Amino acid sequence: MKNYDAYLIDLDGTMYRGDEPVPFASAFVEKLAKKRIPYLFLTNNSSKTPQQVSSKLEDMGIRSQPEQVFTTSMAAAKYIKQQNAEARCYVIGEDGLFDALEKEGHQIAENDCDFVVVGMDRKITYEKLSKACLEVRNGAEFLSTNGDVAIPTERGLEPGNGALTSVISVSTGKKPVFIGKPESVIMDQALEELGAIKESTLMVGDNYDTDILAGIHAGIDTLMVFTGVTPYDHYATFPEKPTYHVHYLNEWLAHI
Amino acid sequence: MKNYDAYLIDLDGTMYRGDEPVPFASAFVEKLAKKRIPYLFLTNNSSKTPQQVSSKLEDMGIRSQPEQVFTTSMAAAKYIKQQNAEARCYVIGEDGLFDALEKEGHQIAENDCDFVVVGMDRKITYEKLSKACLEVRNGAEFLSTNGDVAIPTERGLEPGNGALTSVISVSTGKKPVFIGKPESVIMDQALEELGAIKESTLMVGDNYDTDILAGIHAGIDTLMVFTGVTPYDHYATFPEKPTYHVHYLNEWLAHI
Numbered sequence: 001m002k003n004y005d006a007y008l009i010d011l012d013g014t015m016y017r018g019d020e021p022v023p024f025a026s027a028f029v030e031k032l033a034k035k036r037i038p039y040l041f042l043t044n045n046s047s048k049t050p051q052q053v054s055s056k057l058e059d060m061g062i063r064s065q066p067e068q069v070f071t072t073s074m075a076a077a078k079y080i081k082q083q084n085a086e087a088r089c090y091v092i093g094e095d096g097l098f099d100a101l102e103k104e105g106h107q108i109a110e111n112d113c114d115f116v117v118v119g120m121d122r123k124i125t126y127e128k129l130s131k132a133c134l135e136v137r138n139g140a141e142f143l144s145t146n147g148d149v150a151i152p153t154e155r156g157l158e159p160g161n162g163a164l165t166s167v168i169s170v171s172t173g174k175k176p177v178f179i180g181k182p183e184s185v186i187m188d189q190a191l192e193e194l195g196a197i198k199e200s201t202l203m204v205g206d207n208y209d210t211d212i213l214a215g216i217h218a219g220i221d222t223l224m225v226f227t228g229v230t231p232y233d234h235y236a237t238f239p240e241k242p243t244y245h246v247h248y249l250n251e252w253l254a255h256i
Numbered sequence: 257m258k259n260y261d262a263y264l265i266d267l268d269g270t271m272y273r274g275d276e277p278v279p280f281a282s283a284f285v286e287k288l289a290k291k292r293i294p295y296l297f298l299t300n301n302s303s304k305t306p307q308q309v310s311s312k313l314e315d316m317g318i319r320s321q322p323e324q325v326f327t328t329s330m331a332a333a334k335y336i337k338q339q340n341a342e343a344r345c346y347v348i349g350e351d352g353l354f355d356a357l358e359k360e361g362h363q364i365a366e367n368d369c370d371f372v373v374v375g376m377d378r379k380i381t382y383e384k385l386s387k388a389c390l391e392v393r394n395g396a397e398f399l400s401t402n403g404d405v406a407i408p409t410e411r412g413l414e415p416g417n418g419a420l421t422s423v424i425s426v427s428t429g430k431k432p433v434f435i436g437k438p439e440s441v442i443m444d445q446a447l448e449e450l451g452a453i454k455e456s457t458l459m460v461g462d463n464y465d466t467d468i469l470a471g472i473h474a475g476i477d478t479l480m481v482f483t484g485v486t487p488y489d490h491y492a493t494f495p496e497k498p499t500y501h502v503h504y505l506n507e508w509l510a511h512i
Contacts, residue, residue: 121382122382123381123382124380124381124382124385125379125380125381126377126378126379126380126415129380129415129419129420130411130414130415133406133412133413133414133415133419134411134412134413134414137412137413138412149426149427149429150389150427150428155386155390156389156390156393156394157389157390157393157427157428158386158389158390158427159382159385159386159389159423159424159426159427160427162426162427163385163389163422163423163424163426163427164385164423166419166422166423166426167415167419167420167422167423168415168419170405170415170418170419170422171405171406171413171414171415171416171418171419172406172413173405
């Protein structure tokens with residue numbers, strides 16, 4: 001069994017479910033910290049800032065600093081920076097996305113934009129969608145923080161950012177660059193942030209379609225845990241298997 | 257040349273553009289009225305009531321009664337009635353859609369709905385989209401007044417109802433039944449409303465992808481006019497040609 005020098009760790013379904021910590025999540029992170037192995041929490045949630053995510057983790061007894069949180073909004077902001085140091089961005093989203101773009105030095109604008117960036121927005125309006133369409137038709141590059149089509153809530157499955165994004169892609173006929181898992185963009189940005197290399201990094205997550213495929217697409221080994229969205233009885237159907245799988249994270253502690 | 261006993265006439269691009277009447281639109285309608293040939297104005301606009309559409313036409317000097325306007329919202333309400341005399345409907349839309357459903361005796365409801373009906377809504381919210389997704393996942397039949405992906409406005413192409421509808425279809429994985437042109441549903445309902453038969457009815461319109469294809473799909477002869485969205489230089493590219501085409505409607509007056 002390989003020794004991994006760095007970990008990328010999913011949050012929802014891996015570290016917590018709703019407001020409850022997942023069993024052994026805290027022990028898993030403690031072991032990494034004790035062994036001084038660098039790790040990043042990697043999330044497709046574009047709405048929250050790293051500070052907000054980190055304090056949620058701390059409230060559940062999971063050791064975390066804001067610097068250890070890497071959101072799809074931060075990945076989007078860094079991806080834009082690689083192309084344009086101070087881009088004009090038309091943004092649909094919540095705090096986490098505006099915050100990430102501004103921290104990377106981009107300008108939030110309403111017209112003549114270089115990029116249209118779409119993240120989850122529970123205050124979506126027709127005017128916001130219209131402006132995004134007009135800017136995309138006007139030549140702005142079209143990014144979306146993630147393609148998740150549904151979000152589990154206590155009411156059932158509500159529309160996710162991938163569903164909101166489809167208004168703009170269907171209307172303009174232009175496909176966005178998706179940043180979040182399972183795409184490689186967020187993985188590449190996270191490795192750079194962590195100062196790690198693919199070959200000795202492990203991606204830990206519960207969702208086959210996002211976490212595990214993200215690892216597979218990016219050429220990063222994966223550890224799948226069955227505490228979240230994908231049930232163990234789907235294992236046989238996976239076209240490509242995760243590198244490792246455990247039912248609970250305590251089964252992995254000896255390998256850290 | 258066939259003599260037609262009934263006419264279905266598109267509005268936007270055929271009778272008016274924005275707030276201006278199209279040349280010869282009024283003369284065309286006058287000739288039909290004089291010859292006592294029944295006609296219906298047929299529109300994919302789900303937002304307006306027949307009264308609102310009719311007074312817009314009258315203001316432009318085009319003879320019209322509310323009874324001569326048939327909207328995709330009215331077609332949706334009649335389509336539902338064929339399956340359920342008093343259906344519970346969760347509705348995203350504007351005046352025209354609520355009005356049409358209530359006139360057919362359906363009930364506007366928030367839960368346990370038989371149908372989810374989506375029409376153009378410039379006051380769309382995340383909550384409305386969520387409720388629609390939850391109801392569709394809960395088994396409600398999913399209808400959409402039309403699949404138009406973009407609406408021409410003075411600002412450019414803004415998202416149309418087909419683009420808004422995609423939030424729900426992408427999120428739930430369920431495809432809606434589209435009611436409006438180019439689908440046959442609206443054509444069948446309009447013929448019934450008019451008391452006409454396919455073989456002796458003519459569909460008049462400017463938009464190849466909606467008006468002309470609607471006629472072709474429904475087996476109704478078509479008269480295409482180049483005063484609207486589809487330019488004449490596209491004619492050579494049409495996979496199936498309209499039965500007739502004219503540059504302006506005055507060229508057709510002798511055939512009425």
